[in-house]
Amino acid sequence: MSIRIGILGYGNLGRGVECAVRQNDDMELKYVFTRRDPSTVSILTSGATVCSSNDISDHKDDIDVLIICGGSATDLPEMTPKYAADFNVIDSFDTHAKIPEHFERVDSAAKKSGHIAMISVGWDPGMFSLNRAYANAILPNGRDYTFWGKGVSQGHSDAIRRIDGVQDARQYTIPVEAAVEAVRSGKNPELSTREKHTRECFVVAKEGADKAKIEHEIVTMPNYFADYDTTVHFISQEELDRDHKGIPHGGMVIRSGVTGWNDETKHVIEYKLSLESNPEFTSSILIAYARAAYRMNTEGISGCKTVFDVAPAYLLKMSGEEMRAHLL
Amino acid sequence: MSIRIGILGYGNLGRGVECAVRQNDDMELKYVFTRRDPSTVSILTSGATVCSSNDISDHKDDIDVLIICGGSATDLPEMTPKYAADFNVIDSFDTHAKIPEHFERVDSAAKKSGHIAMISVGWDPGMFSLNRAYANAILPNGRDYTFWGKGVSQGHSDAIRRIDGVQDARQYTIPVEAAVEAVRSGKNPELSTREKHTRECFVVAKEGADKAKIEHEIVTMPNYFADYDTTVHFISQEELDRDHKGIPHGGMVIRSGVTGWNDETKHVIEYKLSLESNPEFTSSILIAYARAAYRMNTEGISGCKTVFDVAPAYLLKMSGEEMRAHLL
Numbered sequence: 248m249s250i251r252i253g254i255l256g257y258g259n260l261g262r263g264v265e266c267a268v269r270q271n272d273d274m275e276l277k278y279v280f281t282r283r284d285p286s287t288v289s290i291l292t293s294g295a296t297v298c299s300s301n302d303i304s305d306h307k308d309d310i311d312v313l314i315i316c317g318g319s320a321t322d323l324p325e326m327t328p329k330y331a332a333d334f335n336v337i338d339s340f341d342t343h344a345k346i347p348e349h350f351e352r353v354d355s356a357a358k359k360s361g362h363i364a365m366i367s368v369g370w371d372p373g374m375f376s377l378n379r380a381y382a383n384a385i386l387p388n389g390r391d392y393t394f395w396g397k398g399v400s401q402g403h404s405d406a407i408r409r410i411d412g413v414q415d416a417r418q419y420t421i422p423v424e425a426a427v428e429a430v431r432s433g434k435n436p437e438l439s440t441r442e443k444h445t446r447e448c449f450v451v452a453k454e455g456a457d458k459a460k461i462e463h464e465i466v467t468m469p470n471y472f473a474d475y476d477t478t479v480h481f482i483s484q485e486e487l488d489r490d491h492k493g494i495p496h497g498g499m500v501i502r503s504g505v506t507g508w509n510d511e512t513k514h515v516i517e518y519k520l521s522l523e524s525n526p527e528f529t530s531s532i533l534i535a536y537a538r539a540a541y542r543m544n545t546e547g548i549s550g551c552k553t554v555f556d557v558a559p560a561y562l563l564k565m566s567g568e569e570m571r572a573h574l575l
Numbered sequence: 576m577s578i579r580i581g582i583l584g585y586g587n588l589g590r591g592v593e594c595a596v597r598q599n600d601d602m603e604l605k606y607v608f609t610r611r612d613p614s615t616v617s618i619l620t621s622g623a624t625v626c627s628s629n630d631i632s633d634h635k636d637d638i639d640v641l642i643i644c645g646g647s648a649t650d651l652p653e654m655t656p657k658y659a660a661d662f663n664v665i666d667s668f669d670t671h672a673k674i675p676e677h678f679e680r681v682d683s684a685a686k687k688s689g690h691i692a693m694i695s696v697g698w699d700p701g702m703f704s705l706n707r708a709y710a711n712a713i714l715p716n717g718r719d720y721t722f723w724g725k726g727v728s729q730g731h732s733d734a735i736r737r738i739d740g741v742q743d744a745r746q747y748t749i750p751v752e753a754a755v756e757a758v759r760s761g762k763n764p765e766l767s768t769r770e771k772h773t774r775e776c777f778v779v780a781k782e783g784a785d786k787a788k789i790e791h792e793i794v795t796m797p798n799y800f801a802d803y804d805t806t807v808h809f810i811s812q813e814e815l816d817r818d819h820k821g822i823p824h825g826g827m828v829i830r831s832g833v834t835g836w837n838d839e840t841k842h843v844i845e846y847k848l849s850l851e852s853n854p855e856f857t858s859s860i861l862i863a864y865a866r867a868a869y870r871m872n873t874e875g876i877s878g879c880k881t882v883f884d885v886a887p888a889y890l891l892k893m894s895g896e897e898m899r900a901h902l903l
Contacts, residue, residue, distance in 0.1 A: 266836045270715050291836055346899050367903055374709065376903045377887055378846075381702070383902065384863040384890035385856070387598050431849070506855040508594045508619055514856050518706075519845040521759070527834040528713070528842050535712040555888040555898050559705055562712035570883050571674050574711065575695055575704045 249275040250541050251309065252534075253334070255300060255326070256316035257281050257288055259494070260339070263530030264314050265292055271534060273564050277310050307333040312537040314338075324349060328356040331364040331551075335540045337533050339369040346372070354551035361549045363540045368554060369529040370520060371395070375500045377554050378518035382502035386514060389504020392430045394422035394443060398496025398525065406471045407448055410464050412456030415484060417491040419447045422499070433503045433513040446477040449491055451484045496525035535562040577603035578869050579637065580862075581662070583628060583654065584644035585609050585616055587822070588667070591858030592642050593620055599862060601892050605638050635661040640865040652677060656684040659692040659879075663868045665861050667697040674700070682879035689877045691868045696882060697857040698848060699723070703828045705882050706846035710830035714842060717832020720758045722750035722771060726824025726853065734799045735776055738792050740784030743812060745819040747775045750827070761831045761841040774805040777819055779812045824853035863890040 252268050254261045257279050268276045269292070276292045280300040288297045298306065303313075313334040317323050319342045327338045331353055340349050346367055357364040367373065371393070379391055400420050407416035426443050429436045448465055452458050462479045466472055482490075497520040506512045522528045536554070539561035543552070560567060565574075580596050582589045585607050596604045597620070604620045608628040616625045626634065631641075641662040645651050647670045655666045659681055668677050674695055685692040695701065699721070707719055728748050735744035754771050757764045776793055780786050790807045794800055810818075825848040834840045850856045864882070867889035871880070888895055893902075 263834070266834060269836070270834070343903065346903050347896065350899055372903045374713075377709070379902045380887045380891060380898065381705070384866075384887070385702075385859045387892075433849075506591070506594060506598070506852065506859055508597070512851045512855050514851060515847075515849040517845075517847040517849075519843075519847070521761075521843040521845075523842060524834065524840045527840050531713045531834055538712075553899060553903055555895070555903070556886050558884050558886045559708045559712070560883040563708060564715075567883070568675065570708065571678055571881060574707045575671065575674055575700045575881055575883070 249273055250538060251275055251277045251311045252537060253278040253280060253303075253306065253310035253313040254316060255280045255303065255313055255330070256322070257283075257290065257297075258316065259526040260316040260530055260533075261314075262291075263524070263527040264316060264533055265290060265295075266527060267531045267534040268292070270531075271538070271564065273538070274534065278306055303330070304333055311335060311541045312337060314533050314537060319345075324352070327364060327366060328352045331356040331362055332360045333362075335363045335537075335544050337365045337368055337537050337540060339373070339529055339533060340367045341369060341372055343372065350551050350553070358550045363544045363549055363552055365536050365540050365552045365554075365557070368533055368536045370522075370532060371498070373529075373532055373554055374520070375498070375518070378500040378516075379502070380555055382500070382504075382516045382518075386502055386504025386506070386516065388506075388510060389502050389514075390435050392438070392501045392503075393498065394427055394501075395498040396420040396422050396444065396496065398498070398522070399491075399494050400446075401494075403446065403448075403471055406468065407450060407465055410461055412453050412461050413450055414453045415451040415487055417449045417487060419449075421445045421447060427499065427501075430501050430503060431515055431517065433515050435503055440474045441476060444475060446472055446475045448477065448479045449482050449487055450479055451487050452481055493523065494525045495523050496528075497521045538562060538564070577601055578866060579603055579605045579639045580865060581606040581608060581631075581634065581638035581641040582644060583608045583631065583641055583658070584650070585611075585618065585625075586644060587854040588644040588858055588861075589642075590619075591852070591855040592644060592861055593618060593623075594855060595859045595862040596620070598859075599866070599892065601866070602862065606634055631658070632661055639663060639869045640665060642861050642865060647673075652680070655692060655694060656680045659684040659690055660688045661690075663691045663865075663872050665693045665696055665865050665868060667701070667857055667861060668695045669697060669700055671700065678879050678881070686878045691872045691877055691880055693864050693868050693880045693882075693885070696861055696864045698850075698860060699826065701857075701860055701882055702848070703826070703846070706828040706844075707830070708883055710828070710832075710844045710846075714830055714832025714834070714844065716834075716838060717830050717842075718763050720766070720829045720831075721826065722755055722829075723826040724748040724750050724772065724824070726826070726850070727819075727822050728774075729822075731774065731776075731799055734796065735778060735793055738789055740781050740789050741778055742781045743779040743815055745777045745815060747777075749773045749775060755827065755829075758829050758831060759843055759845065761843050763831055768802045769804060772803060774800055774803045776805065776807045777810050777815055778807055779815050780809055821851065822853045823851050824856075825849045866890060866892070
């Protein structure tokens with residue numbers, strides 16, 4: 248029998264989850280829940296039903312895992328504890344500083360209902376966190392570095408779009424190659440914010456807008472750009488649509504550490520992602536953890552879990568025997 | 576209270592484990608068991624005792640986890656099931672083809688005694704296996720590539736040393752950069768053995784030996800060298816001792832795969848290790864899994880386990896709360 252999946256929220260992430268379900272033949276998409284009028288939402292999967300999110304509780308016996316595809320700022324803090332009352336749920340909550348608080352709220356809801364709620368599943372937090380954990384376990388005497396990009400930062404693109412005179416914008420975060428190489432060499436450098444990443448902005452100005460003023464507002468914007476070397480390119484809307492419509496991302500987690508009786512031996516562990524679509528890759532991770540959540544819950548496990556709590560064997564469709572024969 | 580560690584076998588790996596225990600303040604090395612005369616074995620840790628491996632059962636209540644540092648060919652198939660009767664044990668069994676058989680024998684011994692026996696812990700099998708598993712779970716539609724090196728292959732070095740007229744030798748396995756780049760680009764190339772790795776040999780010939788004949792014997796040796804582009808350098812014993820005494824190794828696991836409704840989006844996941852000492856890095860992994868074995872066994876779990884069965888949280892000294900706050 249297939250694992251029955253529900254998706255709550257049908258934006259980039261929800262559509263990515265729909266595609267990911269299709270690649271896994273032990274799963275089946277049953278429902279897409281939306282806050283919009285269901286008749287206006289058209290999905291790709293024949294056999295799945297679009298429902299209003301108001302009616303979600305009516306379907307609590309029809310799906311095994313609900314993937315909550317909402318935003319971290321306001322959606323998930325409310326949705327994840329709420330829906331953990333009726334479903335095994337997965338979210339990709341990514342406000343790092345607020346994870347402990349989110350965990351507590353979700354954990355008490357999920358324990359009460361006997362479901363599993365996996366939070367902060369994705370690549371950062373998620374796969375990057377896992378790699379930090381494994382590398383820290385192996386090399387307790389060492390140092391972590393995380394680089395992001397080259398990739399599109401949605402938050403920074405939005406910040407540019409809010410500037411007066413800007414019609415559209417796309418911002419790329421780019422790791423500084425010299426910094427990456429210094430880390431890979433095991434030199435354990437101290438790196439300032441400016442030394443780790445640069446920011447490149449492609450901006451469409453409204454007709455008659457003051458480009459010099461826009462550029463100045465961007466490069467001096469506190470938190471977002473002031474601490475970085477930022478390059479601004481003005482281009483046409485056609486160029487932006489043609490050359491910058493993808494949502495690529497990626498990055499690296501590198502830990503460099505020492506072993507030996509006198510810490511005399513160096514090692515470097517690197518995990519690197521190059522992604523053509525940030526939401527589609529995140530969705531694929533969500534789906535693997537949905538499988539784990541379902542299996543762990545059928546074993547009687549409940550409460551809030553993160554990627555740290557999940558043995559890798561739960562993520563794969565293959566049996567332990569097959570894994571030992573083919574992947575070990 | 577510290578986790579009490581015993582080491583069986585005091586070669587490069589055993590010494591590495593001793594160093595790794597020192598870096599983890601929740602662990603304590605209690606005993607080193609050796610097949611040699613204990614009075615001839617001198618260890619680094621004050622407070623630990625060297626004992627004959629014949630007396631190992633006398634100490635079954637004195638240690639929490641026994642790290643078995645033996646060879647995969649003949650030692651581990653016998654030792655791991657045997658000692659799983661009295662101890663939680665960890666080994667680094669690395670004969671990939673024989674893992675299923677080893678698992679079965681160890682599993683029945685460990686289940687009978689109520690202990691945990693973790694097998695095939697290291698970096699390949701081990702961390703590379705984990706990365707294959709995670710990447711396969713995320714990108715079911717894709718392809719795995721494993722490259723080894725640049726690093727010393729002990730087996731190939733030994734094979735050269737067995738050739739008539741060879742006094743000493745060191746062999747390096749080197750990934751072919753063009754092949755690695757093709758894989759990283761997401762091209763999913765078909766790669767022959769020769770296209771993936773080259774082999775470089777540093778050989779000390781005995782006085783008066785026929786170097787041309789030695790070189791011919793190396794490059795045509797079936798299984799070991801015939802399928803590779805192999806370079807042979809004759810050097811002096813002094814040069815070998817000066818420039819090639821380390822045991823560096825490493826490599827990469829790369830999975831390239833596609834997502835999207837029509838498999839239109841490419842992603843590449845890469846895990847890379849650069850290690851100055853193969854045995855010291857392997858030892859550090861063994862110690863992290865010793866912590867996991869101890870904790871899982873105190874929770875009542877027993878039987879044979881691999882890295883696939885261990886939730887990452889068991890590997891780290893820090894609490895779940897600390898992990899979520901600092902690593903997630």
